[in-house]
Amino acid sequence: MAAAIMQSVGATTAISSVNYKNSGYASRRSFPERKRSCLSIHCDGSLTFGMNNQNNRSAGLSTNAVASKQDNVTASTASKPGHELLLFEALREGLEEEMDRDPHVCVMGEDVGHYGGSYKVTKGLAPKYGDLRVLDTPIAENSFTGMAIGAAMTGLRPIIEGMNMGFLLLAFNQISNNCGMLHYTSGGQFKIPVVIRGPGGVGRQLGAEHSQRLESYFQSIPGIQMVACSTPYNAKGLMKAAIRSDNPVILFEHVLLYNLKGNIPDEEYVCSLEEAEMVRPGEHVTILTYSRMRYHVMQAAKTLVNKGYDPEVIDIRSLKPFDLYTIGNSVKKTHRVVIVEECMRTGGIGASLTASINENFHDYLDAPIVCLSSQDVPTPYAGTLEEWTVVQPAQIVAAVEQICK
Amino acid sequence: MACSATPKIVHGPLPTNSLRSAEKSDSSCKFMGPSSFFGSKSLNKKLFSVNKAVSSVGHRSAAVVAVSSDVVKEKKLKSSSSLSNLLITREEGLVLYEDMILGRAFEDMCAQMYYRGKMFGFVHLYNGQEAVSTGFIKLLKKEDCVVSTYRDHVHALSKGVPARQVMSELFGKTTGCCRGQGGSMHMFSKEHNVLGGFAFIGEGIPVATGAAFTSKYKREVFKEDCDEVTLAFFGDGTCNNGQFFECLNMAALWKLPIVFVVENNLWAIGMSHLRSTSDPEIWKKGPAFGMPGVHVDGMDVLKVREVAKEAVGRARRGEGPTLVECETYRFRGHSLADPDELRDPAEKAHYATRDPIAALKKYILENNLASEADLKAIEKKIDEELEEAVEFAEESPVPARSQLLENVFADPKGFGIGPDGRYRCEDPKFTEGTAQV
Numbered sequence: 058m059a060a061a062i063m064q065s066v067g068a069t070t071a072i073s074s075v076n077y078k079n080s081g082y083a084s085r086r087s088f089p090e091r092k093r094s095c096l097s098i099h100c101d102g103s104l105t106f107g108m109n110n111q112n113n114r115s116a117g118l119s120t121n122a123v124a125s126k127q128d129n130v131t132a133s134t135a136s137k138p139g140h141e142l143l144l145f146e147a148l149r150e151g152l153e154e155e156m157d158r159d160p161h162v163c164v165m166g167e168d169v170g171h172y173g174g175s176y177k178v179t180k181g182l183a184p185k186y187g188d189l190r191v192l193d194t195p196i197a198e199n200s201f202t203g204m205a206i207g208a209a210m211t212g213l214r215p216i217i218e219g220m221n222m223g224f225l226l227l228a229f230n231q232i233s234n235n236c237g238m239l240h241y242t243s244g245g246q247f248k249i250p251v252v253i254r255g256p257g258g259v260g261r262q263l264g265a266e267h268s269q270r271l272e273s274y275f276q277s278i279p280g281i282q283m284v285a286c287s288t289p290y291n292a293k294g295l296m297k298a299a300i301r302s303d304n305p306v307i308l309f310e311h312v313l314l315y316n317l318k319g320n321i322p323d324e325e326y327v328c329s330l331e332e333a334e335m336v337r338p339g340e341h342v343t344i345l346t347y348s349r350m351r352y353h354v355m356q357a358a359k360t361l362v363n364k365g366y367d368p369e370v371i372d373i374r375s376l377k378p379f380d381l382y383t384i385g386n387s388v389k390k391t392h393r394v395v396i397v398e399e400c401m402r403t404g405g406i407g408a409s410l411t412a413s414i415n416e417n418f419h420d421y422l423d424a425p426i427v428c429l430s431s432q433d434v435p436t437p438y439a440g441t442l443e444e445w446t447v448v449q450p451a452q453i454v455a456a457v458e459q460i461c462k
Numbered sequence: 463m464a465c466s467a468t469p470k471i472v473h474g475p476l477p478t479n480s481l482r483s484a485e486k487s488d489s490s491c492k493f494m495g496p497s498s499f500f501g502s503k504s505l506n507k508k509l510f511s512v513n514k515a516v517s518s519v520g521h522r523s524a525a526v527v528a529v530s531s532d533v534v535k536e537k538k539l540k541s542s543s544s545l546s547n548l549l550i551t552r553e554e555g556l557v558l559y560e561d562m563i564l565g566r567a568f569e570d571m572c573a574q575m576y577y578r579g580k581m582f583g584f585v586h587l588y589n590g591q592e593a594v595s596t597g598f599i600k601l602l603k604k605e606d607c608v609v610s611t612y613r614d615h616v617h618a619l620s621k622g623v624p625a626r627q628v629m630s631e632l633f634g635k636t637t638g639c640c641r642g643q644g645g646s647m648h649m650f651s652k653e654h655n656v657l658g659g660f661a662f663i664g665e666g667i668p669v670a671t672g673a674a675f676t677s678k679y680k681r682e683v684f685k686e687d688c689d690e691v692t693l694a695f696f697g698d699g700t701c702n703n704g705q706f707f708e709c710l711n712m713a714a715l716w717k718l719p720i721v722f723v724v725e726n727n728l729w730a731i732g733m734s735h736l737r738s739t740s741d742p743e744i745w746k747k748g749p750a751f752g753m754p755g756v757h758v759d760g761m762d763v764l765k766v767r768e769v770a771k772e773a774v775g776r777a778r779r780g781e782g783p784t785l786v787e788c789e790t791y792r793f794r795g796h797s798l799a800d801p802d803e804l805r806d807p808a809e810k811a812h813y814a815t816r817d818p819i820a821a822l823k824k825y826i827l828e829n830n831l832a833s834e835a836d837l838k839a840i841e842k843k844i845d846e847e848l849e850e851a852v853e854f855a856e857e858s859p860v861p862a863r864s865q866l867l868e869n870v871f872a873d874p875k876g877f878g879i880g881p882d883g884r885y886r887c888e889d890p891k892f893t894e895g896t897a898q899v
Binding site for chain 1: 607609638639640641642643644645648650651652657658659660661662665667668669670671672673674675676677678679682683684704705708709711712715868869870871872873875876877878879880881882883885886
């Protein structure tokens, strides 16, 4: 399955061995003055790292996929080389570190214990921590999600795994009414520090029900945060941040990204739940994306660069709330926005993002926002049809060309 | 049928209490004819035949576990009226009496205040069911948890939430137990471990199961000496809901320290229990999941208390959950908005004669545990307490605008980063409640 994923997700082969050197991608930011370190993954696999929000002023067309080389000078001060692993292993590493750190952290879900998780994220944890800390539940999503919420209210920090995110539709009652609302309706007396995580998104011919994008359904629930991971680095970082957060966080993973290889630091790090990730700085157009579509975008970016465009790619990561600072700065620079997402056209994350950008940065836009989403269609089983329901790199290229005219 | 629960007392023909009728031993109640009671002859037939089937099952299957309230009857019959054989001491009796009077008077005050326009929305009153709340909750420690439904005022009061805080919450004032943000159906108290107050039926049961899970976790992972118990209260309508069954399964599977208390008052708004349930005897559903199922007369606080002692004791000892079905009745409509036209007046009259407060009063006086004056003093004390609670609620301030956004997130960074680069919660407008989030 790994090979198939690598081939079909295009750009992943190119970025399969990126070195994530960094000097502490700290997440604790409550300072008004926001210093941004940017980590850029480039389509050709090389990396630049450094402070580039104010410095990057390349005028005209960029002839090079790689952004300003001089920024490389300020590269990392990390002494260790980091280690390479697959995304699901990064998730597991983050989970294990948090379970070691705090004995209140526990996992609940179907087949998370003895089976090791249907995507192996919890493999090896049950033998290590016991059957109570890694709890194999019966198939009763609504009830075990509610149980986790009750446990969270009384002091534990559970991580609920939906074997497939789609199954959490059965837990919508608990997620909306209890998870999101109880802190408020109890007047702040009870906190619900749960993490709800699982694989979602369109996979390889998994059929309609296993190919759902629940982020669009959950986004209106007040009181929850939603993040989507897309690389081993941010997977581990977001997992840790979500577990440490006292808010209920829904962490969206993607079925096709679990076997993505990447290099992550040896030292401990946590990502910020509310910040977006600058993937590739650019000048001409802002492309906002998240999860698997990031790779379709990067593949399209390769083509675009060859055609002389300089796209800025941002992985929004935080689906709720949106990081309007990063996004806003980008819009103010490029004046053109293309959103590429896997959600359905109607009521998806892209729809909300479009509204948000229009509301906040209307004056900076030179053209209407283009939102590329999946078709409003139950994902078909047939491979060809399935391919046409999600956004493909060619469409992204066409959209950018169109908007830049 | 394999059953992991230890069979307790298995009776032959089930006692008459399981039949929705008057206790035959109390000749003081009028037993209304079945046809008017249940509404139709055909339903009546069904009930009687069900009962027969049940009694034969009781004979055959050792796995049908039932601790009947006959335990209490036997005690009563055996005892003379000497104090040593009584079920409660004087002190206990007065505590129970006071709690039930508080519950009743509070709910009556709610009705008054509602019609005077002091509280709004859906208010569900507990009149008539006080024996269940008092019978169970007065056995608990402060660390034990209670989870309820929208009919939660009295559960909160029994658990120890001050009446003024509950009243204030109902008035929507900032001094309410949930700062006015919850309302009638969402009573929470961290101090007294009241975990809600839920508007949708059934959704509190998993939360209760989770609280019980934490108790077990503390014992087995933290190796603490934790014997905290959780009580989940819910109604007959909830017993047809998936979350009920799913939680019975999980609780029994993991031997969680929880007691599932069914307040079967026969009606789910206007839906009669018999019209919505294939097998109306809810206590029988416990053994199907491997836990004892118990039926008790929920209009008699002493019987409820005896059963509760056993069930809570089981949970504390780590023996697992129990399902207790309390036969009870609500004297008022489903909520203050319910005209309550559907229920047969004869049925209401019948249950009015089984008023749990009157029954306890009778017991206390007959057994010389206290005098009429003592009880009157309690009633007066409660009246004053409630006057004070209403006054407190009236005088309390309404929530300020600044409260609007405060408790949405435990960590307000959850509102995210605004266009200016700062976390939204750092924006002064946020604390004013006027920020756009």
